[in-house]
Amino acid sequence: MHxxxxxxxxxxxxxxxxxxxxxxxxxxxxxxxxxxxHQAWKAADHAGLSPTxxxxxxxxxxxxxxxxxxxxxxAAELAITPATLSxxxxxxxxxxxxxxxxxxxxxxxxxxxLTPEGARHARQNAGWxxxxxxxxxxxxxxxxxxxxxxxIKMIHSLQAAGQVPTARMCPTCTYFxxxxxxxxxxxxxxxxxxxPLAELDLRLDCPEHTPAPAPEAQRTWQLFVHGAPLTPRRPxxPxxPxxPxxPxxPxxxxxxxxxxxxxxRSPQPRKES
Numbered sequence: 001m002h003x004x005x006x007x008x009x010x011x012x013x014x015x016x017x018x019x020x021x022x023x024x025x026x027x028x029x030x031x032x033x034x035x036x037x038h039q040a041w042k043a044a045d046h047a048g049l050s051p052t053x054x055x056x057x058x059x060x061x062x063x064x065x066x067x068x069x070x071x072x073x074x075a076a077e078l079a080i081t082p083a084t085l086s087x088x089x090x091x092x093x094x095x096x097x098x099x100x101x102x103x104x105x106x107x108x109x110x111x112x113x114l115t116p117e118g119a120r121h122a123r124q125n126a127g128w129x130x131x132x133x134x135x136x137x138x139x140x141x142x143x144x145x146x147x148x149x150x151x152i153k154m155i156h157s158l159q160a161a162g163q164v165p166t167a168r169m170c171p172t173c174t175y176f177x178x179x180x181x182x183x184x185x186x187x188x189x190x191x192x193x194x195x196p197l198a199e200l201d202l203r204l205d206c207p208e209h210t211p212a213p214a215p216e217a218q219r220t221w222q223l224f225v226h227g228a229p230l231t232p233r234r235p236x237x238p239x240x241p242x243x244p245x246x247p248x249x250p251x252x253x254x255x256x257x258x259x260x261x262x263x264x265r266s267p268q269p270r271k272e273s
Contacts (some may be wrong), residue, residue: 032132039129047121048095052080052088054125057097060114061122062205067103068113077165097121145199152202153225168209170202171224172217175210178224188224 037051044054055078063069069077075085089112092098097118103109114122139147152171158164170176170190177189186196192208203209212220 036129036132039131043125043129047125049121050088050091052078052084053092053097056085056088056092056112057114057118057122058126060098060112061119061126063207068101068111070109070111074112079165092118141200148202148204149199151204155204156221166211167204168206169204170197170206170209171221172212173206173209174212174216175208176212176220176224178220179227 040054041051044051047054049057056074059074059077060069071082071085071089074089075082078085089098089100093100096115098112099115100110100112103111136144152169155164155167155169156171159167170188171178173192175190175192177191179187180189181187181196183196186198186201188197188199188202189195190197192210211217
């Protein structure tokens with residue numbers, strides 16, 4: 001006897017299970033997000049900071065170039081209100097971890113930067129939680145490549161919908177050349193460093209990121225996702241209306257034919273004997 005093949009329950013058809021897949025993925029991502037949030041709160045509490053204060057320090061640490069960030073830039077990056085940010089910045093200044101200063105080129109602009117003590121705190125908490133890194137280590141290289149590509153597509157969709165701040169990802173950068181090489185291992189190219197890139201090399205937050213102009217960004221994204229730019233289909237030309245049939249011309253009759261027709265129609269007088 002052949003082993004029986006497990007079948008779907010009668011009350012749960014295959015199409016219903018397929019419909020549940022987005023919910024399963026969203027639930028799984030929520031669980032990962034819960035772990036990350038819990039670990040972030042734990043690290044911030046250990047350092048005597050609120051989660052928002054810890055996020056501000058981490059952001060300033062990641063953007064080490066320049067003279068700091070403006071309040072509007074920080075609020076946009078962290079997706080928080082200016083009022084919430086103002087309270088957190090004031091607390092960081094009281095703790096000696098951050099300081100505000102006028103921009104050297106434009107005195108109307110105020111920038112926030114780390115103090116030496118704030119930079120030390122940020123370095124200590126810059127790494128990802130060990131429990132999360134251990135979970136990522138369970139993935140193979142192929143699984144990581146699929147995962148990073150899926151994350152890029154999801155973040156791009158959320159960004160287009162205005163649900164997340166603008167991410168400095170490779171596929172939205174003017175230096176990114178998708179599918180520029182025949183090599184399946186390193187198909188992409190970065191013009192900034194002039195080097196081929198594998199899927200695992202793609203960044204979600206690149207400090208050298210330069211946003212591509214809108215038409216170029218759309219074409220680059222299509223090349224990255226589909227392998228070729230999508231050309232819009234031209235609408236089908238409407239069928240030309242049929243020409244009305246010309247009326248048939250009456251047949252021409254010759255003079256001899258007309259004469260014969262008259263003789264046939266007109267009776268001939270009888271001759272008297």
